Amino acid sequence: MNPPAPRLPIFTRRTALTLIGAGTLTACSSYVPEGTTRPTGLSREVIMEKINATRAANGRAPLRYSSVLARAAQNHTRLMAAEGELSHTLGGTLRERVTAVGYVGAVGENLAGGQTTLEGAIEGWLNSSSHRSTLLSPNFVEFGLSVSQGRGQLGTYWAMILGGPFENWRL
Secondary structure, eight states, X not given: OOOOOOOOXXXXXXXXXXXHHHHHHHTXXXXXXXSOOOGGGOOHHHXXXXXXXXXXXXXXXXXXXXXXXXXXXXXXXXXXXXXXXOOSSTTSOHHHHHHHTTOOXXXXXXXXXXXXXXXXXXXHHHTSXXXXXHHTOTXXXXXXXXXXXXXXXXXXXXXXXXXXXXXXXXX
16 A cells, blocks of 8 residues: 655645745835935935835835825824824724724734834834835835834824725735
8 A cells, every 4th residue: 555645735826826926025125215305305206206216216106195004094093192002903903003094994003113214214114024015015005104203212204195995906
């Protein structure tokens, strides 16, 4: 009697996409936008330029700016600054917070604290694999960004909320 054949791991479409995505992200550039844009120097144009330049350097399409997502981000940075706490759950879940401002769609969130410039926040996100994958995800088509000064050791609180159609996430 022959021994049973060894069981091979199941290689699903999801596994393939995960491996491709991980390989793509590790091969991306280490581009960080130039400049020292402090919170007082932020404008929609500057924010879009820095975020979309970062995405372009990594082979990603530009994002649209969403005033609805920006409002959700602003509500969150103000709350974090008031509490002196960097948290994804302060004031409710991300889904609860974006629904409260009227956003319907898939969302992701990057937070940062203590960085004194937009470029510093972007660099921090690029240096974290989970934040990098959110920032560079091809599934998102729009975003909003906010920064608030506040209490606590960090002092400066950043929130970037990205959104897009739920259909973009179906395999």
